[in-house]
Amino acid sequence: MTNFETLGLSKPLLQAVEAEGYTTPTPVQEQSIPPLLAGRDVLGVAQTGTGKTAAFALPVLQIMSRNRPQGKRHIRALVLSPTRELAAQIDERFSAYSEHLDIRHKVIFGGVNQNPQVRALQKGLDVLVATPGRLLDLINQGHIDITNVEFFVLDEADRMLDMGFIRDIKKVLKLLPKKRQNLLFSATMPSSIADLAGSFLNNAVKVDITPKEVTVDRIDQKIMFLRKADKRRLLVKIIKQERVECGIVFTRTKHGANRLVKQLDQSGIAAAAIHGNKSQGARTKALAGFKNGSIPILVATDIASRGIDVDGVTHVFNYDLPNEPESYVHRIGRTARAGRTGIAYGFCDDSESGYLVGIQQLIGKEIPVDSSHEFHFIGAIPKPGQKAGKVKDPNAPKKQRNRNRSNRGGGRNNRQNSGSGGGQNNRNQGRNQGRSNRNGGNRSGNRNQSRNHRSGDN
Numbered sequence: 193m194t195n196f197e198t199l200g201l202s203k204p205l206l207q208a209v210e211a212e213g214y215t216t217p218t219p220v221q222e223q224s225i226p227p228l229l230a231g232r233d234v235l236g237v238a239q240t241g242t243g244k245t246a247a248f249a250l251p252v253l254q255i256m257s258r259n260r261p262q263g264k265r266h267i268r269a270l271v272l273s274p275t276r277e278l279a280a281q282i283d284e285r286f287s288a289y290s291e292h293l294d295i296r297h298k299v300i301f302g303g304v305n306q307n308p309q310v311r312a313l314q315k316g317l318d319v320l321v322a323t324p325g326r327l328l329d330l331i332n333q334g335h336i337d338i339t340n341v342e343f344f345v346l347d348e349a350d351r352m353l354d355m356g357f358i359r360d361i362k363k364v365l366k367l368l369p370k371k372r373q374n375l376l377f378s379a380t381m382p383s384s385i386a387d388l389a390g391s392f393l394n395n396a397v398k399v400d401i402t403p404k405e406v407t408v409d410r411i412d413q414k415i416m417f418l419r420k421a422d423k424r425r426l427l428v429k430i431i432k433q434e435r436v437e438c439g440i441v442f443t444r445t446k447h448g449a450n451r452l453v454k455q456l457d458q459s460g461i462a463a464a465a466i467h468g469n470k471s472q473g474a475r476t477k478a479l480a481g482f483k484n485g486s487i488p489i490l491v492a493t494d495i496a497s498r499g500i501d502v503d504g505v506t507h508v509f510n511y512d513l514p515n516e517p518e519s520y521v522h523r524i525g526r527t528a529r530a531g532r533t534g535i536a537y538g539f540c541d542d543s544e545s546g547y548l549v550g551i552q553q554l555i556g557k558e559i560p561v562d563s564s565h566e567f568h569f570i571g572a573i574p575k576p577g578q579k580a581g582k583v584k585d586p587n588a589p590k591k592q593r594n595r596n597r598s599n600r601g602g603g604r605n606n607r608q609n610s611g612s613g614g615g616q617n618n619r620n621q622g623r624n625q626g627r628s629n630r631n632g633g634n635r636s637g638n639r640n641q642s643r644n645h646r647s648g649d650n
Contacts, residue, residue, distance in 0.1 A: 199225045202254050204292035209250070212288055218243035223399040225251050228375070233396035235389050236377040241525035242401050244347075245285045248375045252343045253286070255373075256318060257293045265296055265316030267336070269343040272324060272364065274351045276301040276472055277479060277500065282347065283321045295319060302326040303472035310335050324352070324360035331367065341368050344392075349378035349385050358388070365392055380518045410528035412535040414562045415548065417572035420541040423511060424452065426567050428459045430509075430537065431489065438482070439507035440500065441491045442523050448512065449491045456489060463489035466500075494519050500526060510538040513547040515582065517554035542572040543582070550580030 196209050196217055217225070220238045228234055228251035238244045252269050261268075273279040283299035290297065297319035300309040306326070313320075313335050320327075320336070330336045346352070352361060374393050378385050381400075389396070418426060431439065443449045446467040456463040464478035464487045481487035483502055492500065494514065505527045514520050520538075527534025538559065540548050552558050 194222055200229050201225070201250060202257070204257070205250055205254055205289060208289045208291045209246075211291065214246070218247075220244045220399055220401045221247045221250075223401075224248065224397075227397040228252070228373070229254060231255075231373060233374045233393045234376075234399060235393055235396040236375070236399040236401070237379070237381050238377055238399070238401040239379045239522050239525050241522075244377050245282055246289065247399075248345050248347075248377070249282070249286055249289050252319075252345070252375075253290055253293060253295060256295060256342070260294065260318075265318055266340045267317055267320045267338055268341060269319045269345070270338055270341045270364075270368075271319070271321040271345040271347060272327070272352070272361065273321060274323065274348045274355050274357065276303060276323060277466075277475060278348060279321050279323055280476075286319055286321065290319075297321065300326050300330065301472075302329070306330065324357045324364065328360055328363060338364070338367055339369055341372055343373050343375070344368055345375045345377075347377050349376055349388065350380045350382065353384055353388070358384075361388070379522055410533045411524055412533070413524065413538070413559045414535070415538045415540055415559045416562050416565055416568070417540050418565070418567040418569045419572070420543070422567040422569070423539050423541070424455050426539065426565060427452075427509060427511060428456065428461065429565075431456075431461055431507075434507070436507045437485065437488045438502070438504045439489050439509060440505055440523075440526050441489060441509040441511050442514070443491060443493060444512035444514070446493055449493055452511065453491050456491075461489060462487055463491055465491045467493040494523070502526075503532070506532075506534055508534065508536040510536070513538060513540055513544040513551070515547055517547075517550040517580075520551045521555065540572050542569070545572055545574040546578060546581045549574050549578050553580055 194217055196206055196214065199217060199222065201209070220236060220242045221244075224234050224236060224244070224247040228248065234248070236244060236247065238247075248271075256268055271279075271282055273282055279299050279301050283297060286295075286297045295318045296316065298309070298312045298317050299321040300306075300313075301323040302325050306329075309326075310330065313330070320338075327336065331338065346361065352358070374396070376385075376389050376393060376396075416426065427441065430436070441452065441463075443452060446465075446469050449465040449467050453463045453465045464481060466475050466478045470478070478487065478490065479500070482490045482500075490500065491511075494516075508524050508527045510520065510523060514523065524534075524536035527536060538548070538551075548559075
């Protein structure tokens, strides 16, 4: 049986691993550590929660500890992370794994005063974990030199691109030395990530931990069909009945997360929200409260959730089903960590049934349905042959702006169809027709025409 010793780790690292309670390497660790120790680049497809931080941190620390350059320390390993929370989590792992090594590390990110970060940089570092914005800011100020980096790690690459960091990543790559070892980890591998990987990885070993492998049997998954208006009441009922002491609730929007926290508070349930609009202080406080148990429920959006690394999560609630199937796998992977069991509830209303179809196609099986609750709504169940994707809500309000655009388009089409030989009269006729439509004449007819345009676009 494979263990950490057979992977080739040194005694100080084996001591640290044992102190953390690790016994058997996860698949991503088993497949990544040997090639990294051999000096190879690695391209990893793996979710947070699969043990990938240890997969890159342990071999990097081991190689760095073999020989430490004389004189002042300089940055030898650079880890880029998309969010402040995830960067802090990675730095915590480096702290735990380097317990018995002479390695100095630091995390830097925006949203806080830079002075303490600058002072730490001036003392000299071996490992720097950073978010792209703050890294480039301090490089431009002359506080950071990455020309001696031997290991470059790009973590959560797909979320990096989603958050618009591609330009920053390319700037960093230009500043790095050509001779270095590269590691890229991403939860998904769309063409944009494959292109990015191809631009700087050299003959990389690909480690692919597929979503099916991540969706472990220890997670008890349930789908509950209901109306959107009943979601809050069902959530409160489950939390109270099952006495949830460590649960994460995922919402689609930041506003929805804030609103839900207030509603839970009104129901006597302590909760905190974590998302991109929260200050760094508020996010740190919420995570600390969640970790120490004073806040039993954390309400999060997908981007902010990338920094939540808590082993004791027992419940995950997909309050809003994600529109990206891969996000579902990432969300439920927050529970059943470190050998524990967990439960993942999915609330599906009639506008989200297409999302459920996409999720089940990705994981390759149907998620068990719990129809025993009092809010069960058959209208939310996917129809036979339903395609994956968003379901159009027939009750959604029609926007006046869209109708006007449709009618203006009619005026433009008339002008374009008149051809260059039609002259000014045809153009004026088209313009006048557009104005007539907008100003009222056949409003009922125009609304129907506008609806037909929208139906055709969809």
